[in-house]
Amino acid sequence: xxxxxxxxxxxxxxxxxxxxxxxxxxxxxxxxxxxxxxxxxxxxxxxxxxxxxxxxxxxxxxxxxxxxxxxxxxxxxxxxxxxxxxxxxxxxxxxxxxxxxxxxxxxxxxxxxxxxxxxxxxxxxxxxxxxxxxxxxxxxxxxxxxxxxxxxxxxxxxxxxxxxxxxxxxxxxxxxxxxxxxxxxxxxxxxxxxxxxxxxxxxxxxxxxxxxxxxxxxxxxxxxxxxxxxxxxxxxxxxxxxxxxxxxxxxxxxxxxxxxxxxxxxxxxxxxxxxxxxxxxxxxxxxxxxxxxxxxxxxxxxxxxxxxxxxxxxxxxxxx
Numbered sequence: 001x002x003x004x005x006x007x008x009x010x011x012x013x014x015x016x017x018x019x020x021x022x023x024x025x026x027x028x029x030x031x032x033x034x035x036x037x038x039x040x041x042x043x044x045x046x047x048x049x050x051x052x053x054x055x056x057x058x059x060x061x062x063x064x065x066x067x068x069x070x071x072x073x074x075x076x077x078x079x080x081x082x083x084x085x086x087x088x089x090x091x092x093x094x095x096x097x098x099x100x101x102x103x104x105x106x107x108x109x110x111x112x113x114x115x116x117x118x119x120x121x122x123x124x125x126x127x128x129x130x131x132x133x134x135x136x137x138x139x140x141x142x143x144x145x146x147x148x149x150x151x152x153x154x155x156x157x158x159x160x161x162x163x164x165x166x167x168x169x170x171x172x173x174x175x176x177x178x179x180x181x182x183x184x185x186x187x188x189x190x191x192x193x194x195x196x197x198x199x200x201x202x203x204x205x206x207x208x209x210x211x212x213x214x215x216x217x218x219x220x221x222x223x224x225x226x227x228x229x230x231x232x233x234x235x236x237x238x239x240x241x242x243x244x245x246x247x248x249x250x251x252x253x254x255x256x257x258x259x260x261x262x263x264x265x266x267x268x269x270x271x272x273x274x275x276x277x278x279x280x281x282x283x284x285x286x287x288x289x290x291x292x293x294x295x296x297x298x299x300x301x302x303x304x305x306x307x308x309x310x311x312x313x314x315x316x317x318x319x320x
Contacts, residue, residue, distance in 0.1 A: 034280035160193035174297035205240035213238035229263035252276040
C-alpha cells in the first residue's frame with residue numbers, strides 16, 4: 001500500500017490574510033476573495049450545490065468526461081503526476097483514475113482539513129496510487145515541493161473554477177501553471193463554462209432550495225473567525241445575477257438594513273441598507289476566446305470536448 005504523504009503548507013500568514021480582508025472590506029466597493037467561501041462548511045455546501053438541478057456545470061462536465069474518456073486519456077497518457085487544483089472532495093479526479101492510471105495524485109486545496117479527509121478516504125480505494133495533499137492558496141502562488149517529480153506533470157482544474165479570475169488574472173494564473181511544467185510530457189486538463197442564456201446562469205447561482213445562499217452567507221461566519229468580526233448573517237441576503245456586459249455571474253451579500261461591522265484592531269465599516277459585498281465572480285468564455293488565452297499562456301496542441309448544447313467545454317493543452 002502506498003504511503004499517504006500529507007504536506008500541509010500555509011502560503012499566507014494570518015496577519016497578511018487579515019490585512020487583505022480588511023482592505024477589501026474598506027474598499028469603495030467592498031469585496032472579498034472567493035477563496036474565503038471555502039472553509040470546511042463552505043466546501044461541504046459547495047459539494048451539495050454540485051448536486052442541485054439548477055447547477056448544470058458539474059453534471060455537464062461529468063457527462064463530457066464520460067463520453068470522451070478514452071480520448072482524454074489518450075491525450076494525457078498513463079503514469080502521470082496528476083495535480084488536482086482545488087481538489088475539494090477529490091471526486092472529480094477519482095472518477096478519472098481508472099482511465100488515466102496516474103502514478104501519483106496530488107490534491108491541492110485551501111481548505112486543508114477537508115481535502116486531507118478526502119485524500120485519506122480515497123487512498124483506501126486506490127492503494128496503487130501514491131497520494132499527497134497540499135494545503136495551499138494556489139491562486140496567489142504555485143510553489144510545488146521540490147521532491148515532486150517534474151516528469152509528466154498533468155494539472156487538473158475542473159468545474160470552471162478558472163472563471164473566478166478576471167480575464168487578465170486568469171491569463172497570469174495559466175502562465176504560473178505553465179511555469180510549473182518544467183519537465184517533459186506535461187499538460188493541463190481544464191473545465192471552462194461557456195456563455196449562454198442569462199436565465200440559465202441566474203438560476204445556477206441562486207437555486208430554489210437556497211443552498212447557494214447558505215454557501216454565500218457562510219462566508220460571514222468564516223470572516224468572523226478570521227478577523228474576530230461581528231457579522232450577523234441574518235442581516236444579509238444572497239444576491240446573484242449574470243452581468244452580460246462583463247460576461248460574468250456575480251455573487252454579492254446585500255445588507256438588509258443600515259449596520260456597522262467591527263473587527264479586531266479597531267477596524268469597522270458602516271454599510272447602508274442595500275449596500276453589497278462582492279464575494280465572487282464567475283467569468284464565462286467562448287470556445288475560441290479561451291483557446292486564444294491558453295496559447296497566450298504558453299500552451300499548444302489544444303484539444304476540446306463539449307456537450308451537445310455547448311454549455312460547457314473541457315480542454316487539454318500541452319506545454320508548448
